[in-house]
Every structure is written in structure tokens, then in C-alpha cells.
Amino acid sequence: MHQRSLPPFPSLGSFLSFLNEKSEIRTASAPISMHLEVTELHRKIIEKGGPALRLDHALHEQGRAATFPVITNLFGTRQRVAWGLGTDPEGLASLGELLAWMQSPKPPRDLRQAWSLLPAARNALHARPRAAAPPREWREAEPDLSQLPVQTCWPEDAGPLITWGVVVTRPPGDDNFELYNLGVYRMQVLGRDSAIMRWLPMRGGAKHHRQWQAQGLDCPAAVVIGADPAILLSAVMPAPETISELALAGVLSSQRVDMAPCAHIPLHAPASAEILLEGTVSTSKTALEGPFGDHTGYYNAPEHYPVFTLKGMRIRERASYLTTFTGRAPDEPSVLGATLLDVFKPLLRQLxxxxxxxxxxxxxxxxxxxxxxxxxxxxxxxxxxxxxxxxxxxxxxxxxxxxxxxxxxxxxxxxxxxxxxxxxxxxxxxxxxxxxxxxxxxxxxxxxxxxxxxxxxxxxxxxxxxTSRDWGRTIQPDRDVERRINQRWHEFFPEQMPK
Known part of the structure; x- marks a missing residue:
């Protein structure tokens, strides 16, 4: 049964240090604008299968220097996605087998199999998130979105866009971690304290939003920008509804997820957050979102979505701002999708x-x-x-x-x-x-x-x-002849060998 093969990454910083040891992150000190230029740099790097990028002198659209280093292309290769999951590309299938077992565990047939299942049982225990005190590294900041170096990705985009925000929601009632949802939804920044929350009706966050709306209340939501890789990846993995994203993050990291209380809303958020936005999503107020360039390679048509109002903001010491772009492949979401599908295959075959x-x-x-x-x-x-x-x-x-x-x-x-x-x-x-x-x-x-x-x-x-017809037989070469010609290839072409 699958076991994590890499050390734990309790924060984004620890994962970035690991990437640095592997020469998989490059620091750029030249000034670069968050308006279009970062997208173009990222696009060229990901096409070449290049490293993650740390931009130390990012510039806001107005030209002023950002106060955070910007991280992009974090999961731009299959290798880095696998590392974020705590394994290597060869271990993706066994991780998928563990998740399939957790979805539908079977009792062991004998003592040997019971012994082999011990790692899986330990992982199941890690799937339970726990309440924790707010990290000492968090500091309260002025609730002002203009502090963030928010990226404008494409020339005809309607405005700057938070692209890598992990949105945490829960339904009304008891604050039960098992009912939490984590999802990545793009957010168009409207002003200092407001943004548009674009979640589609079938998403977990939208479901919680409707439940709060039924009670006549705005939906509390925490937006995590940058976190440990298990949190980031669990929010985008195609997991069944019976396995929550927080449980999945605990399995991936082989340790229980610490959830710290928010200061301004009745919600907890992952304690590994680099930047935490606390607010509410209105159940009555909407705004026109878009157009924005999307994974289809086209700009999407503008639509109305609910408005997020920022109530509070906490920032980790030496925090980094995580961002990406979405467009026609190759882009980071397409790399994530292709890699995570390998994790999902064992569960797919089980079902x-x-x-x-x-x-x-x-x-x-x-x-x-x-x-x-x-x-x-x-x-x-x-x-x-x-x-x-x-x-x-x-x-x-x-x-x-x-x-x-x-x-x-x-x-x-x-x-x-x-x-x-x-x-x-x-x-x-x-x-x-x-x-x-x-x-x-x-x-x-x-x-x-x-x-x-x-x-x-x-x-x-x-x-x-x-069919009512006999099916044709597929042509296949004679294997002995094929092998013989391969062995004699140099007789026909002395300077060439078969590929």
C-alpha cells in the first residue's frame, strides 16, 4: 500500500526550499509587470517544461513595486505535481490505489494482508483535520486587496484576477470540518474590499452559498492564497464527494491538517496559508464578471456572479503571492489535470x-x-x-x-x-x-x-x-522475422540502427 516517499511540506516555503534543492525553481530579479508580462514569461517557460519562478521585483499594473515575491509555474511539470503529492511520478498509481481503498475499504484476507494495510490505516487517521491556534507567523493586515500583486493575464481581460485562491466554505449550522469544501475559483478584483466570486452551480462552494441564501444570510468564505502543496492540490483533485478536500490533504501530507479560526467570520482556514482573506459572499448582490481568457483559448462571455466582501486579512511573515494563468494548453491547469488523472485512475477503474x-x-x-x-x-x-x-x-x-x-x-x-x-x-x-x-x-x-x-x-x-459480419483479422508482422531484421540492421545500413 502507498506510503509517502518525500519529507512533509508543512508550508509553501518548505516546498519551495525543496524545489530549490532540486534546481527546480528559478529566481528572477528583473522588474516585471503583473499586467500581461508575467503571463507571457510563464507561457514561454511552461512550453519548455521549465522551472517554477520566483519573481522578486514584480510590479503592480500602476508600476509600483509589489511588497511580496510572486511565485508562478509552481506545478508546471508532472514531476513537481508528483512531488507536491509527496511522491514521484512512478508513485502516482499507488497513491491512487490508496485513495480507491479509502473510498471502499475491504477487510484483510489474512495476517500478511492486514500487515500490508497498516500504512493505509495510518493514512486514514491523518484524514481527520483538527482545530489549531492561529500561527504566530500570521499578522493582521489592513483589509485592502490593492496590497496584492494581482495578475492581469490577457489583453482583453476585464481586470486583474486572483487565479490561485483556495476558497474555503461550509454549510450553515455547526462548524463541522467534515462538511467543509475547498475549491479554486477565479476572483475578479473590483476594489479595495470587493471581488467577484465565480463559482459554477455544480461546485461545492456554490452549493454552500445556496444553503446560506435559503436562511437569508451571506455565505462566509475564506480565500487562501498560497499554502502547503497538499492543500493546494487537494482543492483541484477530482475526488469523489465522499472524500472531503481536507481529508484528502491529510492523506497527501501524511499528517492531520491544522485549521485555525478566522477572526472575522464563523469559519476555520488552513493554518499553512500564506495570505488569508476573510469575508462573505453576498446572497443578493451580484456583479458582471468578465470577459476573461480561459482554458478554451477564447474569452468567455461576461456573466453575473455573487460579490465577495473582504472583512479581514492576515499575512504570514515573508509571505509569497501565488499566481498562474489560464489559457489554451499548455498551461498549469492542463499539466495538473493530466497528472492528477493518473492518481484518479485506480478509483475510476474501481467504479x-x-x-x-x-x-x-x-x-x-x-x-x-x-x-x-x-x-x-x-x-x-x-x-x-x-x-x-x-x-x-x-x-x-x-x-x-x-x-x-x-x-x-x-x-x-x-x-x-x-x-x-x-x-x-x-x-x-x-x-x-x-x-x-x-x-x-x-x-x-x-x-x-x-x-x-x-x-x-x-x-x-x-x-x-x-454485427452480422465476420470481423477482419488484424495484420501483425512475424515476430521472429522482425527480430531477425533488427539484429541484421547494420548489414543494410551500417551507420544507422533501428529506433
Missing amino acids: IPEILDIWLPPEACSYRIAVISIAKRYPGQARRVMLAFWALLPQFSMTKMLIVVDDDIDIRSWDDVMWALATRMDPVRDLMLLDRTPIDHLDFASPLDGLGGKAGFDATRKIGTE
Whole structure:
């Protein structure tokens, strides 16, 4: 069973020190504007698989110097995402197996298996967050958003945007950590003490907001900008609703999450926060948000969302301001999505056992298209997998196109996938269309806002009642001949060897 292989990172600073030891962070001392310039620098660095960046002389849009160093591209490579999860890229699958076990634990069959499950049991204990005193490193600051070096990412953006804020909410009633939600929602800064909270209706924060609205009260919300990597990553992982983000953070860090009381709202927040914004999200006041450049590669249309009012602000000594940009891949969210999918696969296979592998092509906006491989056993199995996948998680309900292939297809090779589509699919028989299903609000191709179609492509070999024809045999080279030619390659091309 999975065990964390790296030392704990109790804060963002400790993780940055680790990255420095690995030569995975670069400090830039030249002045750079948070208005467009940071996005362009970040974009060029992430395209090359470059390091995290610490910008010591960031400039506000008006040209004044920022009082915080700015961190960006923190999770810009698969390696750094894995390190943030406490492991290396090879350990992502075993971490996923642990999460799958936690979702549906099974009793051990014998003493040996019981012994092997001890790390999992310890991790389950770490999943319980605990109340703690506010850190001594926190200091009360004037509640003024203009202190923050907030980034403007794209030329036609409506304004500066808090892009890496982990928003903490809870439902009305008892302050129960098990009911907390952590989510990353972008926030358009309107003024010194107000911003727009853009959360979609299916998100956990929006659900809590509706519950407070039903009681006629504004929703308390804490916004954490910068924290230990387990908190940051748990807020963006596609975890089932039965596993809270705080529990997930405890499992990732192998230690219980300390939650400190807020000073101005009835809420607790992670004690590892670098910058903590305390406030309320109005249940009656909205403002027009956007347009902003988004992961689709387009500017989204302006929409009304509720207004966040800042009540208090606390800042850690020597705090860093964490930021990123969102745009057409490659960007940081696309790297996170591709890496975290490997963690989620064991749970996905537990819930849909037919699935052998899945790929969300980054160039398809991370989740708009999914390619799934199965070991087909019965007619109609591909369609069953499609319907189960769309219903599994809110994120997957946004997937517009599913391509299901057999286990002999390399799902990460468009050559293989296109060959399967061209030779194993009949457009009339094997295309499943669904109408008026939930779709990303940012999808301009959908005919209605938030409602659109889905297409499932069954590119598997047809068996049983799926066809009345004999299926063709796939051409395969003679393995002995293939091996013999490889061994004799130098006889034909003395200066070249087979790739």
C-alpha cells in the first residue's frame, strides 16, 4: 500500500526550499509587470517544461513595486505535481490505489494482508483535520486587496484576477470540518474590499452559498492564497464527494491538517496559508464578471456572479503571492489535470471495472474529449462505459466526446485512435448522441448556455449481436522475422540502427 516517499511540506516555503534543492525553481530579479508580462514569461517557460519562478521585483499594473515575491509555474511539470503529492511520478498509481481503498475499504484476507494495510490505516487517521491556534507567523493586515500583486493575464481581460485562491466554505449550522469544501475559483478584483466570486452551480462552494441564501444570510468564505502543496492540490483533485478536500490533504501530507479560526467570520482556514482573506459572499448582490481568457483559448462571455466582501486579512511573515494563468494548453491547469488523472485512475477503474486506461488530451481543453480503452467482452459494453463515465463525477459530465477503443490501441497515439475510428466504427451504428446534457458554460459551441450535446464513438471491434459480419483479422508482422531484421540492421545500413 502507498506510503509517502518525500519529507512533509508543512508550508509553501518548505516546498519551495525543496524545489530549490532540486534546481527546480528559478529566481528572477528583473522588474516585471503583473499586467500581461508575467503571463507571457510563464507561457514561454511552461512550453519548455521549465522551472517554477520566483519573481522578486514584480510590479503592480500602476508600476509600483509589489511588497511580496510572486511565485508562478509552481506545478508546471508532472514531476513537481508528483512531488507536491509527496511522491514521484512512478508513485502516482499507488497513491491512487490508496485513495480507491479509502473510498471502499475491504477487510484483510489474512495476517500478511492486514500487515500490508497498516500504512493505509495510518493514512486514514491523518484524514481527520483538527482545530489549531492561529500561527504566530500570521499578522493582521489592513483589509485592502490593492496590497496584492494581482495578475492581469490577457489583453482583453476585464481586470486583474486572483487565479490561485483556495476558497474555503461550509454549510450553515455547526462548524463541522467534515462538511467543509475547498475549491479554486477565479476572483475578479473590483476594489479595495470587493471581488467577484465565480463559482459554477455544480461546485461545492456554490452549493454552500445556496444553503446560506435559503436562511437569508451571506455565505462566509475564506480565500487562501498560497499554502502547503497538499492543500493546494487537494482543492483541484477530482475526488469523489465522499472524500472531503481536507481529508484528502491529510492523506497527501501524511499528517492531520491544522485549521485555525478566522477572526472575522464563523469559519476555520488552513493554518499553512500564506495570505488569508476573510469575508462573505453576498446572497443578493451580484456583479458582471468578465470577459476573461480561459482554458478554451477564447474569452468567455461576461456573466453575473455573487460579490465577495473582504472583512479581514492576515499575512504570514515573508509571505509569497501565488499566481498562474489560464489559457489554451499548455498551461498549469492542463499539466495538473493530466497528472492528477493518473492518481484518479485506480478509483475510476474501481467504479467502472471495464476501463483499462483513459487519456484526456490536453489540446482538447483537458476534459472536452476522453479516449478510453476497454477489454471488450460483450455487445454494448462500450456504450455502458460511456454512460457510466458521464455520470461518475461532475467534471466528467462536461466531457463532450468519448472515444472507446479496444485494448490493442495506444490511446495516447492519435495515429492508433484515428485508425480505430476509421476501421472499427460505423457512423450510423456506432455513434451515440445525447441532447440537452450539462455542458461547460464556457463552451461557445453549445446551443444553450450550460446545455449541449454529447457524442460517444464506439471504435471497438464489433462482437455478437453488434454485427452480422465476420470481423477482419488484424495484420501483425512475424515476430521472429522482425527480430531477425533488427539484429541484421547494420548489414543494410551500417551507420544507422533501428529506433
